[in-house]
Amino acid sequence: MFFELIRSDSQSKARAGVLNTSHGKVETPIFMPVGTQGTVKTVSPHELDGLGAQILLANTYHLFLRPGDRLIEEAGGLHRFMGWSLPILTDSGGFQVFSLAGLRKITDEGVRFQSHLDGSRHTFTPETVIDVQARIGSDILMVLDECTAYPCTEREAVKSSDRTLRWAERSLRRFTDIRAGFTAQRFLFGIAQGGTFEAVRRLSIERLVAMDFPGYAIGGLAVGEPKSLMMETVDLCTGLLPAGMPRYLMGVGKPEDIVQAIALGVDMFDCVIPTRNGRNGTVYTRGGRLVIKSKAFERDFQPIETSCGCYTCLHFSRAYLRHLIHSSETLGLRLATIHNLFFYLNLVKEARQAVLESRFSEWKNAFFSVYYTEGQNPHSNER
Amino acid sequence: MFFELIRSDSQSKARAGVLNTSHGKVETPIFMPVGTQGTVKTVSPHELDGLGAQILLANTYHLFLRPGDRLIEEAGGLHRFMGWSLPILTDSGGFQVFSLAGLRKITDEGVRFQSHLDGSRHTFTPETVIDVQARIGSDILMVLDECTAYPCTEREAVKSSDRTLRWAERSLRRFTDIRAGFTAQRFLFGIAQGGTFEAVRRLSIERLVAMDFPGYAIGGLAVGEPKSLMMETVDLCTGLLPAGMPRYLMGVGKPEDIVQAIALGVDMFDCVIPTRNGRNGTVYTRGGRLVIKSKAFERDFQPIETSCGCYTCLHFSRAYLRHLIHSSETLGLRLATIHNLFFYLNLVKEARQAVLESRFSEWKNAFFSVYYTEGQNPHSNER
Numbered sequence: 001m002f003f004e005l006i007r008s009d010s011q012s013k014a015r016a017g018v019l020n021t022s023h024g025k026v027e028t029p030i031f032m033p034v035g036t037q038g039t040v041k042t043v044s045p046h047e048l049d050g051l052g053a054q055i056l057l058a059n060t061y062h063l064f065l066r067p068g069d070r071l072i073e074e075a076g077g078l079h080r081f082m083g084w085s086l087p088i089l090t091d092s093g094g095f096q097v098f099s100l101a102g103l104r105k106i107t108d109e110g111v112r113f114q115s116h117l118d119g120s121r122h123t124f125t126p127e128t129v130i131d132v133q134a135r136i137g138s139d140i141l142m143v144l145d146e147c148t149a150y151p152c153t154e155r156e157a158v159k160s161s162d163r164t165l166r167w168a169e170r171s172l173r174r175f176t177d178i179r180a181g182f183t184a185q186r187f188l189f190g191i192a193q194g195g196t197f198e199a200v201r202r203l204s205i206e207r208l209v210a211m212d213f214p215g216y217a218i219g220g221l222a223v224g225e226p227k228s229l230m231m232e233t234v235d236l237c238t239g240l241l242p243a244g245m246p247r248y249l250m251g252v253g254k255p256e257d258i259v260q261a262i263a264l265g266v267d268m269f270d271c272v273i274p275t276r277n278g279r280n281g282t283v284y285t286r287g288g289r290l291v292i293k294s295k296a297f298e299r300d301f302q303p304i305e306t307s308c309g310c311y312t313c314l315h316f317s318r319a320y321l322r323h324l325i326h327s328s329e330t331l332g333l334r335l336a337t338i339h340n341l342f343f344y345l346n347l348v349k350e351a352r353q354a355v356l357e358s359r360f361s362e363w364k365n366a367f368f369s370v371y372y373t374e375g376q377n378p379h380s381n382e383r
Numbered sequence: 384m385f386f387e388l389i390r391s392d393s394q395s396k397a398r399a400g401v402l403n404t405s406h407g408k409v410e411t412p413i414f415m416p417v418g419t420q421g422t423v424k425t426v427s428p429h430e431l432d433g434l435g436a437q438i439l440l441a442n443t444y445h446l447f448l449r450p451g452d453r454l455i456e457e458a459g460g461l462h463r464f465m466g467w468s469l470p471i472l473t474d475s476g477g478f479q480v481f482s483l484a485g486l487r488k489i490t491d492e493g494v495r496f497q498s499h500l501d502g503s504r505h506t507f508t509p510e511t512v513i514d515v516q517a518r519i520g521s522d523i524l525m526v527l528d529e530c531t532a533y534p535c536t537e538r539e540a541v542k543s544s545d546r547t548l549r550w551a552e553r554s555l556r557r558f559t560d561i562r563a564g565f566t567a568q569r570f571l572f573g574i575a576q577g578g579t580f581e582a583v584r585r586l587s588i589e590r591l592v593a594m595d596f597p598g599y600a601i602g603g604l605a606v607g608e609p610k611s612l613m614m615e616t617v618d619l620c621t622g623l624l625p626a627g628m629p630r631y632l633m634g635v636g637k638p639e640d641i642v643q644a645i646a647l648g649v650d651m652f653d654c655v656i657p658t659r660n661g662r663n664g665t666v667y668t669r670g671g672r673l674v675i676k677s678k679a680f681e682r683d684f685q686p687i688e689t690s691c692g693c694y695t696c697l698h699f700s701r702a703y704l705r706h707l708i709h710s711s712e713t714l715g716l717r718l719a720t721i722h723n724l725f726f727y728l729n730l731v732k733e734a735r736q737a738v739l740e741s742r743f744s745e746w747k748n749a750f751f752s753v754y755y756t757e758g759q760n761p762h763s764n765e766r
Contacts, residue, residue, distance in 0.1 A: 037707075037710045038706065038707075039707060041714075042713050042714065066706070066709065066710060067681070067706040071702070075700065081700070081706075083699055298454070299454060299457060301459075311429075315428075315429075316466055317458065317464070319454070319464075320465065320466075323421065323450040327420045327421075329422050330717070331426070333713065334713070334717075
């Protein structure tokens with residue numbers, strides 16, 4: 001069985017489960033570090049393994065353009081190419097392509113676009129992105145979807161949801177047609193669109209579930225809508241999705257968003273925040289964010305977080321990290337990334353353990369009692 | 384005893400020895416990776432340890448400006464600040480300051496200069512650079528010297544050599560005055576200048592040796608002179624320096640230069656080539672250099688060097704490394720740096736073992752029989 005639901009929390013919708021893939025098990029809820037170009041920026045696959053990462057996300061759009069899915073196939077697949085033996089999920093490339101704005105044109109057939117690297121012209125269709133992901137060798141593939149913008153009218157939400165559903169059918173057909181040639185088990189996830197419109201989300205999920213995917217993603221969120229509206233929509237979607245299938249909230253988010261979405265029944269997350277913010281010198285602690293480049297840390301010889309067991313905190317001080325980042329030394333970006341990924345991976349691991357031990361709500365309350373989110377006063381950590 | 388000479392080769396001037404410091408032993412001949420700003424660019428101290436690095440070089444000029452020697456002292460010294468427990472050698476800062484051209488003024492007292500970072504004004508004297516290096520906590524300190532340019536007149540060479548000798552006396556006096564306060568054993572090396580003029584080198588070394596330093600550096604080479612002239616000068620210097628003291632050839636060099644200089648009796652080396660060239664996508668093999676960014680490696684799924692035991696070669700292909708470097712991924716810079724440092728450290732280790740086993744000349748001949756230097760045709764490795 002691909003997904004085993006091990007325990008559901010009695011006071012919230014939080015769940016603990018396991019995904020079984022050809023490249024190993026993934027304990028959910030899980031956070032997937034983002035490895036855009038076949039590497040999680042600044043860290044090695046062995047460091048990721050040591051951090052407890054169980055699955056990575058890679059971007060089909062980027063890998064398709066460089067080094068190319070056929071080259072990756074020749075290399076023996078992305079796992080072998082990048083030296084990562086655990087599961088890999090690839091997105092469909094749609095989100096990146098839609099973000100190209102002037103460089104792309106969407107039709108029912110698919111999306112024509114120009115490479116951001118060299119202007120070369122390409123087309124993604126629901127069928128070709130399945131082929132590309134299969135060549136890359138992903139364990140979990142995503143259907144091509146059209147991400148609904150925010151704000152948008154209900155009519156626009158219906159339109160992109162309908163197109164996404166038609167594309168989902170075509171994706172599934174292609175996947176079924178070529179699956180006999182797969183060298184490993186692969187799983188194709190459907191994606192629910194519909195913006196923040198309840199009726200559109202309902203219909204989208206109903207029709208998607210009828211196609212019987214082994215997992216479902218909630219797309220079209222974290223695109224600018226208010227946080228409360230995002231969480232309401234997540235709540236709606238997880239209430240409609242089948243309990244026996246994993247749910248993946250795409251592109252979310254900040255630590256507090258992940259904790260909240262776990263409480264609403266989400267199992268899988270990916271986001272560039274821990275890696276990208278790490279490279280910008282922002283690190284996460286149980287007390288909230290620290291902008292480590294700040295002058296306040298110049299002579300602060302304690303670790304980012306004293307209770308943290310990551311490589312960075314065990315060996316280096318805030319002052320050293322600040323020095324590295326100020327000096328444009330890439331080791332600084334790496335040490336910040338390591339800490340942030342450890343923080344995120346540890347957060348979802350703790351959430352899972354709390355679900356298993358029937359104390360998720362206490363754990364969640366304890367998290368929010370000390371975690372200062374952006375906009376609040378800085379925690380005393382920031383001095 | 385600081386330096387133990389264990390064995391001298393009978394067919395060349397190559398030697399095997401050991402440096403004993405408060406932070407451990409260093410087996411010579413040794414290559415010292417350059418950690419300019421308190422980090423060897425792209426790699427962690429634990430990776431350096433795993434590569435077999437036994438001693439690092441750090442740059443006094445850079446650390447003095449940022450984060451500052453007093454901050455490093457507060458942090459408990461550079462070893463603790465950067466998480467490196469083995470020996471550290473610091474240069475005097477002189478070479479960097481002299482390279483500032485328009486931003487510095489040299490007098491007998493010392494050198495006044497403006498920071499390349501913010502234009503702030505500072506002065507280095509023979510005394511202050513000893514104080515700065517002591518605060519940094521170096522195991523091996525270097526005297527402030529004036530590097531002779533190439534080409535220069537004999538008169539200019541005499542002038543800079545004389546100044547260097549006067550500064551060496553002042554450095555030694557300061558070192559002696561403050562050594563009672565040292566928290567660990569420290570050793571101050573003298574530096575011989577004199578350009579490529581035999582008479583000036585002879586006098587410089589004679590007077591320097593009379594001051595009785597525990598080690599001697601050969602400075603003022605690898606500054607543009609022909610390779611043959613450099614090696615003749617090295618040969619001259621090692622013939623004049625006392626056998627019982629370590630000899631350090633500053634800023635050298637390419638793999639072939641190091642092998643040659645070991646044959647001429649040099650014990651210690653530092654150079655940015657393996658790290659800087661690694662970051663530019665040039666890697667070293669027993670067959671010579673490979674420019675890994677080249678199109679030729681696009682679909683080359685073998686490691687940089689099949690016989691190499693480094694982390695990079697054990698896990699990744701040339702094609703992957705090329706992809707990372709083309710995609711501006713810092714992991715690519717790190718993997719190239721790791722390979723190159725492993726290559727350099729392994730090279731001097733092999734040279735040492737060959738001296739110990741009385742087969743240095745055979746080893747050296749074997750090295751040159753397959754190593755293609757720049758200007759020669761590329762090795763078949765480059766396809």
